[in-house]
Amino acid sequence: MVDTIMETQGLHVRFDQLHAVRGVDISIPAGSCFGLLGPNGAGKTTTIECMEGIKTPSEGRVLYRGQPLDVSFAEHAGIMFQQTALQDFVTVGETLTMFQRLYQSSVVVDELIEVCKLDEFLDREPKKLSGGQRQRLLLAIALVGEPKIVFLDEPTTGLDPQARRNLWQLVSDIKSRGVTVVMSTHYMDEAYELCDQIAIMDHGKVIAEGTPDELLRSIFSDVVMQLPLADWPAALSLEGFGAQSFGEQVQLMSKDVNESIAALLAADVPLQHLQIRKRNLEDLFIELTGRELRT
Amino acid sequence: MNFKRFYAVFVARNLEFIRDRGALAWSFIFPVFMILGFAFVFNGQKPLYTVGAMNNPAPTAMSYFALDEALIEMVVIVDEGYATRRLGRHALDLLLDTANKHYWVNPLSPEGQVLERLLQGSGAAEGWQRTEISGEALRYVDWALPGILSMNMMFAALFGIGYVIVRYRKTGMLKRMMATPVTAVEFLGAQLASRLMVMIVINIILLMGLWFAVDFRMEGSVLLLALVFILGATSLISIGLLVAARIANEELANGLLNAATWPMMMLSEVWFSMENAAPWIQSLSLALPLTHMTKAARAVMLDGAGFVDILPNLVYLTAVALVFLMLGARFFRWE
Numbered sequence: 001m002v003d004t005i006m007e008t009q010g011l012h013v014r015f016d017q018l019h020a021v022r023g024v025d026i027s028i029p030a031g032s033c034f035g036l037l038g039p040n041g042a043g044k045t046t047t048i049e050c051m052e053g054i055k056t057p058s059e060g061r062v063l064y065r066g067q068p069l070d071v072s073f074a075e076h077a078g079i080m081f082q083q084t085a086l087q088d089f090v091t092v093g094e095t096l097t098m099f100q101r102l103y104q105s106s107v108v109v110d111e112l113i114e115v116c117k118l119d120e121f122l123d124r125e126p127k128k129l130s131g132g133q134r135q136r137l138l139l140a141i142a143l144v145g146e147p148k149i150v151f152l153d154e155p156t157t158g159l160d161p162q163a164r165r166n167l168w169q170l171v172s173d174i175k176s177r178g179v180t181v182v183m184s185t186h187y188m189d190e191a192y193e194l195c196d197q198i199a200i201m202d203h204g205k206v207i208a209e210g211t212p213d214e215l216l217r218s219i220f221s222d223v224v225m226q227l228p229l230a231d232w233p234a235a236l237s238l239e240g241f242g243a244q245s246f247g248e249q250v251q252l253m254s255k256d257v258n259e260s261i262a263a264l265l266a267a268d269v270p271l272q273h274l275q276i277r278k279r280n281l282e283d284l285f286i287e288l289t290g291r292e293l294r295t
Numbered sequence: 296m297n298f299k300r301f302y303a304v305f306v307a308r309n310l311e312f313i314r315d316r317g318a319l320a321w322s323f324i325f326p327v328f329m330i331l332g333f334a335f336v337f338n339g340q341k342p343l344y345t346v347g348a349m350n351n352p353a354p355t356a357m358s359y360f361a362l363d364e365a366l367i368e369m370v371v372i373v374d375e376g377y378a379t380r381r382l383g384r385h386a387l388d389l390l391l392d393t394a395n396k397h398y399w400v401n402p403l404s405p406e407g408q409v410l411e412r413l414l415q416g417s418g419a420a421e422g423w424q425r426t427e428i429s430g431e432a433l434r435y436v437d438w439a440l441p442g443i444l445s446m447n448m449m450f451a452a453l454f455g456i457g458y459v460i461v462r463y464r465k466t467g468m469l470k471r472m473m474a475t476p477v478t479a480v481e482f483l484g485a486q487l488a489s490r491l492m493v494m495i496v497i498n499i500i501l502l503m504g505l506w507f508a509v510d511f512r513m514e515g516s517v518l519l520l521a522l523v524f525i526l527g528a529t530s531l532i533s534i535g536l537l538v539a540a541r542i543a544n545e546e547l548a549n550g551l552l553n554a555a556t557w558p559m560m561m562l563s564e565v566w567f568s569m570e571n572a573a574p575w576i577q578s579l580s581l582a583l584p585l586t587h588m589t590k591a592a593r594a595v596m597l598d599g600a601g602f603v604d605i606l607p608n609l610v611y612l613t614a615v616a617l618v619f620l621m622l623g624a625r626f627f628r629w630e
Contacts, residue, residue: 074475075476086471
């Protein structure tokens with residue numbers, strides 16, 4: 001039996017006029033990386049804040065190891081918020097030391113500095129860091145109390161590709177130490193790369209849940225074939241191939257790639273720019289909601 | 296209350312303040328500028344002579360001194376001890392008790408001597424009892440200094456706590472702290488302790504510097520003065536904590552803090568005495584903690600007042616601190 005570390009039961013959160021979270025039931029296996037996906041405003045952050053104990057749900061409950069959250073939960077959880085300003089005039093090293101002293105048990109700060117690669121800017125103020133450095137510091141703060149569960153709320157939003165990759169590596173390291181990771185993101189590639197289990201949220205509800213591959217397999221049995229629109233012969237009808245144009249591209253979904261290629265060759269469609277890819281979580285989201293993810 | 300967590304926040308807040316050169320410099324420049332500049336330049340318009348009158352609410356100056364009334368201000372006095380202290384400091388030039396045929400004069404005051412001659416010349420005080428109260432003139436800077444120091448602490452307390460916590464809340468720093476095991480009491484306690492320590496250290500340095508610069512009067516116990524400042528600062532910090540308990544808008548905080556500081560600056564006897572103000576203004580003044588801090592500090596520094604003399608002020612400051620701390624802790628929200 002899988003050991004569940006965190007669970008939400010019938011979670012509802014209402015703000016004045018807004019019903020932000022509408023009955024969310026999530027179960028997170030210990031030691032896994034759980035991703036909460038969805039567009040902006042889907043209710044991801046509110047759900048995650050209920051799990052963190054930062055927000056009190058209007059209805060329903062959050063259980064940690066089968067028990068409702070209590071004050072001791074702060075000793076077990078590490079949290080990285082979307083936006084956090086730290087104190088001015090206090091260096092990165094001093095900030096880490098302050099947070100370390102707030103926990104009964106904590107990691108050795110020097111180790112954390114090494115793991116999160118903070119040594120090059122240890123004497124700098126947090127407000128003078130680049131986006132990637134800043135996120136690494138915030139992650140280090142989340143880890144300083146030796147947490148059993150770490151919450152990362154959109155950890156790579158606004159980072160350049162290299163900084164994103166660096167942070168993904170750090171998250172993978174955390175996972176490999178057996179720490180449960182709960183993250184929200186609207187980057188599907190990030191979720192696919194890092195998460196063992198995902199829940200897709202839209203309009204305050206979980207609309208699909210499972211491992212990324214399970215979800216993709218359950219919804220899609222085809223692959224995406226993509227060609228530049230300029231290569232598509234003008235006389236040839238798109239509908240005849242079940243193809244659709246998206247901007248400068250033509251896409252067709254194929255259950256049998258060999259058959260589709262033979263048909264395209266027979267119609268004299270040049271295939272030197274043909275791309276074939278598996279369905280991804282982005283496609284899944286569009287399929288489930290009829291909307292693109294970042295709208 | 297976990298001391299390790301309290302200490303961690305306390306140290307970080309101290310570092311933040313000490314390294315903020317602008318804020319640190321201003322903590323010194325503001326009061327020094329006020330005392331050296333304002334206190335010396337300020338030269339209150341006062342009539343040529345001031346006479347205190349006891350047990351007779353409306354004596355006419357003419358009947359005693361044969362002088363134009365515009366030259367003499369008659370001040371009605373209720374408390375003899377207070378009046379004689381003022382005479383000793385040259386704040387009054389002569390004190391009359393027409394009912395008991397008694398007058399007091401300060402032999403070191405030239406104005407007092409002129410008035411005494413006029414009184415004798417008019418023949419109105421023949422056979423009156425004469426009492427001398429000796430004392431050096433009190434400079435305005437001596438009188439104003441306890442109030443200016445108190446006012447400086449008021450700004451440091453209210454803005455240094457209120458504004459900073461609102462900023463922490465707005466930037467997400469409080470939310471970050473909320474996600475750690477630190478409790479609100481530990482966090483706010485550390486803010487209070489850090490600010491209090493900073494204010495006390497700054498005041499010690501200021502007083503040492505001003506001792507050489509203006510040689511101010513210090514009649515009472517330094518430790519008692521320290522107690523006045525600690526209790527006064529705590530009560531003002533606690534007001535700052537209440538202001539900052541919930542709001543996350545710096546403009547609103549600024550407005551509220553100004554609304555709290557301006558009446559205190561004007562009505563707490565920092566710049567001028569309230570003894571001739573309308574009774575309702577005097578009552579309002581007495582409700583303000585800064586009034587009690589200023590009065591107590593002034594009593595210790597100028598009159599050498601002891602613990603018992605200023606006990607009512609200390610009790611009031613303690614009560615304000617306790618009530619506002621409890622309200623501040625009760626209403627505090629991290630987010």
